[in-house]
Amino acid sequence: xxxxxxxxTSSDTEVATSExxxxxxxxxxxxxxxxxxxxxxxxxxRIVIALFGLSILGTIGMMAAYFxxxxxxxIAGVRIQNLTLGLGLGFALLGIGLGAIHWAKSLMSxxxxxxxxxxxxxxxxxxxxxxxxxxxxxxxxxxARRGVLKGAAISAVALFPLSFAVPLIGEIGADWNIxxxxxxxxxxxxxxxxxxxxxPIKASEVTIGSAYHVIPYAEDIDEEVRPGSHAxxxxxAKAIVLMVRMEPNELKEEDDRKDWSYEGIVAYSKVCTxxxxxxxxxxxxxxxxxxxxxxxxxxxxxxxxxxxxxAKRPLPQLPITVDSEGYLVAQSDFTEPVGPSFWExxx
Amino acid sequence: xxxAPAKTQSSAPTTKAGKAADYLDQRTGIGVAVKEFxxxxxxxxWSFMLxxxxxxxxxxxxxxxxxLTMFFVPSMGLTTYHGPVATMDGxxxxxxxxxxxxxxxxxxxxxxxxxxxxxxxxxxVAAMVVHMLxxxxxxxxxxxxxxxWVVGFLLLVLGLLAGFSGxxxxxxxxxxxxxxxxxxxxxxxxxxxxxxxYMIFGGEFPGSDIIPRLFTVHVLIVPALILAxxxxxxxxxxxxxxxxxxxxxxxxxxxxxFPLFPVYTAKAGGFFFVVFGVLAxxxxxxxxxxxxxxxxxxxxxxxxxxxxxxxMLFLEGSLRLMPGQTEYVIxxxxxxxxxxxxxxxxxxxxxxxxxxxxxxxxxxxKDTQPRSVLDRPRNVPTRTGLGVAFITAFVVLVLAGSNxxxxxxxxxxxxxxxxxxxxAFFIAPVLAFWVTKRICLGLQRKDxxxxxxxxxxxxxxxxxxxxxxxxxxxLNEQERWLRVNYEAHAPLALDEQPYHEDGTKNRKYRSxxxxxxxxxFFYEDRIEPVTLAELEAAHHHEPHEIADGSDESRQQLS
Numbered sequence: 001x002x003x004x005x006x007x008x009t010s011s012d013t014e015v016a017t018s019e020x021x022x023x024x025x026x027x028x029x030x031x032x033x034x035x036x037x038x039x040x041x042x043x044x045x046r047i048v049i050a051l052f053g054l055s056i057l058g059t060i061g062m063m064a065a066y067f068x069x070x071x072x073x074x075i076a077g078v079r080i081q082n083l084t085l086g087l088g089l090g091f092a093l094l095g096i097g098l099g100a101i102h103w104a105k106s107l108m109s110x111x112x113x114x115x116x117x118x119x120x121x122x123x124x125x126x127x128x129x130x131x132x133x134x135x136x137x138x139x140x141x142x143x144a145r146r147g148v149l150k151g152a153a154i155s156a157v158a159l160f161p162l163s164f165a166v167p168l169i170g171e172i173g174a175d176w177n178i179x180x181x182x183x184x185x186x187x188x189x190x191x192x193x194x195x196x197x198x199x200p201i202k203a204s205e206v207t208i209g210s211a212y213h214v215i216p217y218a219e220d221i222d223e224e225v226r227p228g229s230h231a232x233x234x235x236x237a238k239a240i241v242l243m244v245r246m247e248p249n250e251l252k253e254e255d256d257r258k259d260w261s262y263e264g265i266v267a268y269s270k271v272c273t274x275x276x277x278x279x280x281x282x283x284x285x286x287x288x289x290x291x292x293x294x295x296x297x298x299x300x301x302x303x304x305x306x307x308x309x310x311a312k313r314p315l316p317q318l319p320i321t322v323d324s325e326g327y328l329v330a331q332s333d334f335t336e337p338v339g340p341s342f343w344e345x346x347x
Numbered sequence: 348x349x350x351a352p353a354k355t356q357s358s359a360p361t362t363k364a365g366k367a368a369d370y371l372d373q374r375t376g377i378g379v380a381v382k383e384f385x386x387x388x389x390x391x392x393w394s395f396m397l398x399x400x401x402x403x404x405x406x407x408x409x410x411x412x413x414x415l416t417m418f419f420v421p422s423m424g425l426t427t428y429h430g431p432v433a434t435m436d437g438x439x440x441x442x443x444x445x446x447x448x449x450x451x452x453x454x455x456x457x458x459x460x461x462x463x464x465x466x467x468x469x470x471x472v473a474a475m476v477v478h479m480l481x482x483x484x485x486x487x488x489x490x491x492x493x494x495x496w497v498v499g500f501l502l503l504v505l506g507l508l509a510g511f512s513g514x515x516x517x518x519x520x521x522x523x524x525x526x527x528x529x530x531x532x533x534x535x536x537x538x539x540x541x542x543x544x545y546m547i548f549g550g551e552f553p554g555s556d557i558i559p560r561l562f563t564v565h566v567l568i569v570p571a572l573i574l575a576x577x578x579x580x581x582x583x584x585x586x587x588x589x590x591x592x593x594x595x596x597x598x599x600x601x602x603x604x605f606p607l608f609p610v611y612t613a614k615a616g617g618f619f620f621v622v623f624g625v626l627a628x629x630x631x632x633x634x635x636x637x638x639x640x641x642x643x644x645x646x647x648x649x650x651x652x653x654x655x656x657x658x659m660l661f662l663e664g665s666l667r668l669m670p671g672q673t674e675y676v677i678x679x680x681x682x683x684x685x686x687x688x689x690x691x692x693x694x695x696x697x698x699x700x701x702x703x704x705x706x707x708x709x710x711x712x713k714d715t716q717p718r719s720v721l722d723r724p725r726n727v728p729t730r731t732g733l734g735v736a737f738i739t740a741f742v743v744l745v746l747a748g749s750n751x752x753x754x755x756x757x758x759x760x761x762x763x764x765x766x767x768x769x770x771a772f773f774i775a776p777v778l779a780f781w782v783t784k785r786i787c788l789g790l791q792r793k794d795x796x797x798x799x800x801x802x803x804x805x806x807x808x809x810x811x812x813x814x815x816x817x818x819x820x821x822l823n824e825q826e827r828w829l830r831v832n833y834e835a836h837a838p839l840a841l842d843e844q845p846y847h848e849d850g851t852k853n854r855k856y857r858s859x860x861x862x863x864x865x866x867x868f869f870y871e872d873r874i875e876p877v878t879l880a881e882l883e884a885a886h887h888h889e890p891h892e893i894a895d896g897s898d899e900s901r902q903q904l905s
Contacts, residue, residue, distance in 0.1 A: 019879050021831050024824040026596030026603055066455060073431035073452045075639075082458045086631010089459070093624030100617025108610050115388040115602050117588050117719060120491045173545035180551050181541065195647050213647060228439065230425060234551045237527075237646035270647070275531025275666065275686055276552075277524055278649045292651040293528060294667045295751065295761055308762055310666060310685050312674035340531035341674060341683040342541045 026112055034106050044106035048099050055095025062088025178344070182337045184216075184238045185225055186318060191217035192243060192267065192328040198227060202326045206245045206265055211282040214241040214267060216330070238338050240270040240278060241318055243328075244300050246287060252302045260319040262328065267318040268304045271339040272296055274311035289315075313341070389611050390591035390604035394481045399615060401474035403622040404467045405573065408509075411464040412566065418450035418457060419443070421562035423518065423555040432639045440643030443518040443558045447638055463630030468513060470626065472506045472658045479503060479701075483734050486722035487590045488705040489714070495583040498576055500702045505573050507658055512565040514656055517636075518558055521653050523644030526557060528666075535686035553644065590719050593832055595825045599719045652751055664747030665689035668769050697740065704733075711866040712836050725794075726833045728787035729869045735783040736776035743772045784872070791874035794830040797822060798877040799885040835873040839866040 034041035065084035070077070122130070143150050191200040195213040206212065216239050218226045225231045248264040260266070268289075272279045277293035287301035296309030304315035316338050319331035337345050360369045372378045389395075422442035428435050430445075431452045450457035479499060482488055488496035515522040530552040534540045549556030588602045597603050605611060641650075655663055669689040675682045708730065724731040746753065747768040754761040801819035809815050822830070843859035846852060 021828060021879055021882075023598070023832070024595040024828050027594070027825050075432075078452050078458055079634075081455060082462070082634075083631050085456050085459050086462075086627055090624050090628035090631055093620045093627055095624075097617040097620030097622075097624055100613045100620065104610050104613035104617065108613065110605070110610075112603050113386075113388050113606055114596065115588070115604075117600050117602055119717070120586060169546075172549065173542060174550035174554075176542065176545055178541040178545060196645070215647070228425075230423070230555055233553055233644075233646060237552055240647045272531075274671070275528045275535075275690075277527060277531075278647055280649050281651060292649055292653065292751070293524065294663075295765065296671065306671055309765075310669045310671045310689070312671040312683075312685055340534050340686070341681045342534040342544075343537055343539075343680050343682075344541065345681045346676060346679050 026114065029111055032106065032110065041107065044102065048103045048107070051095050051099030051102060053095070055092050055099065058088050058091030058093070058095055060088075062092060064088075178342075181238075181339070181342065181345075184333055184338060185221045185235045186216055186239060186330045186333045188330065188332050189323065190220040190330045191323070192241065192320065192330065193217035195240065200327045201243075203262055203265060203322045203328050204326055206243070206328075208245050208247060208264065209284045210245060211284070212243040213270070213280075214243045215239060238271065241267045242270045242279065242282065242289065242300075243267040243320075244282060244287070246301060250287070250301050254303060257303070257317065257319075259321075260317055260331070262321055265320065265328065266300065267320050267328075267330075268298075268300065268315040269318065269334060269338040270315075272311060273306075273313040273315060274309070274340060276340045279315065384585075385608045386606040387585070388602050388604045388606055389589050390597075390602060392592055394485075395589065396618060397474055397478035397481055399618055400622055401471055401478055402577065403619045404471035404474060404626065405577070406619065407467040407623050407626050408464060408471060409570065411460045411467065412570075414457075414460040415450065415464060416566060418446060418454050419516070419562075420446035421516065421559045423553075423558045435639060435642070438643065441518045441558065443516060444638070444643040447517040447519075451639070459627075459630050461630075462633070462635050463626050464513075465635045466629040466633070467626050468510050469656060469658075470622075472503075472510055475499075475503050475506050476658075480734065480738070483704070484722075484724040484731060485590070485592075486718065486727060486730065489718040490709065491587055491717050492583070492590075493705040493709070495580060495587070496705050497702060498580045498583065500698075502573060502576050502580065504698070505569055505576065509565060509569045509573065510656055510658060512561045512569065514659075515561050516558060516565060517638045518644050519638040520641040520644055520648055520650070521638075523553065523646070524649055524653070525655060525659075527552060527646070532666075532686055532690040535683035535690070537680075537682060537687075553646070588719065590721050593720050593723065593829060595828050597720055599717060602719070652755065654749060654752070657745070660748035661741055661744035662690060662694060662748075664744035664750070664768070665693050667750060668744070668747050668765060668772060670769070693744075697737070700737065707865070708869070711839065711862060711869050713839055714836070723829075723833065725787040725790040726835070728784040728791070728872065731787050732780040732784035736780035739779035740772060740776045743768055743775055747772075788872060788874055795874060795877050798827055798830050799882060831876045831878075833876055835875045836870045837873070838870045839863050 032040075034044050062085055065081065065088055069081050069084065072078070072080075138144070192212075192214045193200050193216065195215040198215065198218050200217045201212060201214070215236060221235075225235045227236075243265060245263075245265045248261075251261060251264060251266065253261065270278050270280065272291045272293065274291065274294055274296045277291050279289050279291040279296070279298065281290040281292055282288075282300070283290065287299060288307065289298045289300050289304070291297070291309065291311070294310050296311035297307045298304040298311075298315050299307050304317065306312060306314060316334045316336050318334055320328055321331055323329045360366050368378075420442040424442045425439055426442050426445050428438050428440050428445050428448065430436070430448060432448055435448065447461075451461055452458070482496065482499070511525075515526050530544050530548065533543045533547060536543055544552065547557065547560075548554040549560070589604070591597050591602055591604070605614075642648075654660065666686070666689045669685050671685045673684040673688065674686075675684065722730075724734075747765070750761055750764045750768065753759065753764055801821040804818045804820050806818045807815055808818055839862060841859060841863040843853055843856045845856045
């Protein structure tokens with residue numbers, strides 16, 4: 001098969017041919033065992049047949065598993081079904097694939113074929129003809145002579161997508177009222193309740209060192225946003241709070257926030273100020289709160305300031321106090337938007 | 348479809364297959380296509396299968412995806428679950444999550460299809476990435492294939508989008524948190540961020556629109572675009588004909604390999620079944636994304652050590668590495684560079700580099716010839732170095748996306764790991780570039796050495812004069828051709844002056860200067876291939892060779 005007429009095209013053209021290495025051509029074809037030994041060829045054929053046979057067995061096995069296995073919807077039962085069906089399907093497919101490839105590699109001709117590559121570009125004549133045809137078309141349409149018509153056509157085509165895009169953009173963001181980012185369902189007197197059991201929490205039961213995952217108590221918020229409604233998920237996404245208690249003397253508080261805590265109990269938004277993950281890992285010894293998504297670390301003893309990681313701002317604090325029955329309640333909504341930053345956050 | 352060649356002449360076919368072919372050809376003219384394509388030649392190399400893996404995983408994704416759509420309910424409507432998963436019994440959840448449980452537990456083979464689908468998605472993106480690396484390192488993107496590189500790049504982007512939209516569909520806690528991160532990233536976009544968030548979620552996060560919207564993106568828009576671009580990708584491969592590795596008889600003007608029918612029909616067709624079979628075994632034996640352990644989406648819980656699918660890790664790592672100090676308030680408006688830079692700008696730069704690379708290289712090379720013989724990576728040291736630097740940056744980000752797992756598995760401080768990666772992101776790619784380029788140049792020198800002096804033979808011979816030397820065995824002509832048949836591009840000279848002769852500024856000067864500087868960066872260090880004259884000179888100086896290991900090695904000594 002060696003084709004010694006082929007000349008390299010990739011060396012610099014200035015160098016005379018005699019100073020270049022010449023292309024030795026396609027390497028000599030090596031015969032396979034099966035090409036010379038009919039026994040080896042026969043053996044390959046038997047392997048291919050066996051592989052196709054394996055595929056048939058795989059399909060049968062899959063069918064047997066599908067119809068034969070008991071109806072068992074426990075996790076273990078489903079695992080067994082999954083394993084047997086998967087093995088059956090896998091062998092059914094692998095048998096065909098490996099059989100075909102072995103057939104091609106061991107029995108089909110392995111003589112390399114040389115094919116000419118043609119230039120991708122059109123011939124100069126074809127190009128000239130194409131340009132001529134386009135010019136003829138333009139001339140036929142008479143665009144050049146009818147400027148106003150051209151302008152009208154372009155304007156109409158440019159404008160019509162508006163009738164598709166405007167309703168789409170108008171409706172896709174529902175009411176587009178992004179001021180909802182600023183408010184949560186927390187307000188004066190809403191009791192702090194455990195998440196997800198929704199049980200109001202008394203200040204007396206919160207021991208020093210403990211951390212509570214907190215949601216607003218269902219009975220204190222509007223009916224249409226209570227747990228079980230769809231709006232609840234939207235509200236919960238903003239209203240989740242992490243509450244911890246420490247020794248009051250461990251707490252560093254800004255002067256204007258001295259009355260936002262209650263006897264060492266502080267409550268902060270659980271929505272990370274980075275990109276909004278729930279900040280959930282509290283380390284009692286250091287009072288550090290770690291976001292498991294991107295490791296922003298907040299110091300709960302010091303206004304939830306960022307001590308490490310990609311967040312910039314402290315977690316917003318929920319001002320709390322106790323009501324007449326001793327339940328922890330919010331004094332108001334958060335005083336700033338919770339969660340990740342957005343462009344008009346401070347506006 | 349290739350049962351028999353279609354007849355174009357008037358002689359009536361007699362066989363059944365012949366009649367069928369005749370019927371078809373009279374109505375479609377398929378004979379011409381069969382004649383053209385049946386014996387089309389494809390070169391053989393294992394690395395040419397990488398793209399095939401991507402294509403076949405995509406077909407598996409479509410097949411298993413069709414199965415899943417029969418049972419999945421893309422709705423965020425709330426329902427109370429009653430079913431075989433005891434831990435979830437009585438839990439309120441979305442229809443999407445409930446139907447995911449149902450199709451996993453109550454549809455026989457449903458879990459298998461779900462797991463095959465997920466594994467196929469991971470392999471699909473992985474195969475595309477590795478295929479792209481093969482194209483990159485062998486220079487297969489050069490003329491005339493630049494456009495096909497861009498098509499492939501778009502396919503990769505669409506693949507990421509397909510994976511992301513699909514991952515979120517079960518509406519479990521993990522994928523919901525992924526969406527929440529998306530929401531946070533979108534909100535960081537200046538001016539329109541808040542409105543973009545409303546646009547995506549149909550109001551506030553999570554709302555009740557995102558799952559149906561992602562479903563449409565996942566099963567209609569993205570697959571349709573992928574299918575269309577795959578078609579363009581493959582048509583262009585046929586138009587260009589496949590590239591081939593360098594070697595004897597292989598030139599830019601021919602293609603050496605095996606015919607489509609029957610060899611490649613069997614090999615490539617068989618390979619589809621192998622890919623599908625391996626994915627089926629993976630789906631059957633390796634469990635993935637057991638959503639019943641996570642539970643339905645709830646904005647409150649999150650588990651430590653959660654990882655996105657591998658192709659999203661680089662974004663996650665990028666977010667983790669960025670220090671938070673870079674959020675600024677300007678005129679009352681908040682600019683969150685701590686989110687924007689890692690989630691949009693850094694990935695943007697990496698992707699733009701990928702998309703534009705063929706055009707950059709061709710600009711600094713001024714190579715106008717169509718190239719169908721692949722480069723050996725060592726012969727283009729700067730490109731190879733840039734590729735390895737790119738991979739290094741990507742790997743640093745991927746590792747940073749797993750910094751919590753590294754910390755817990757190796758008992759290291761997460762803060763230290765994060766700081767190490769912050770520096771590594773800038774330093775490691777530069778080091779990787781430099782080391783790779785040096786290795787390439789070293790390998791080229793080794794090639795020169797081999798061509799000039801032959802293989803070391805291990806046999807020491809003493810001459811009559813008492814001189815010792817090691818006998819070298821010259822390369823055979825195939826070995827030699829592989830090592831001398833390449834072009835070492837030289838840097839482009841700066842052929843523009845800053846001012847014209849009349850003293851006016853030359854507008855072309857700045858771009859020409861940049862071009863020549865970049866060209867120097869690419870090609871200043873280069874190893875020229877051995878020329879015939881050099882080889883002859885070497886032979887003249889060093890007669891220490893044997894032909895074919897014959898005993899007689901003491902040749903004329905000067």
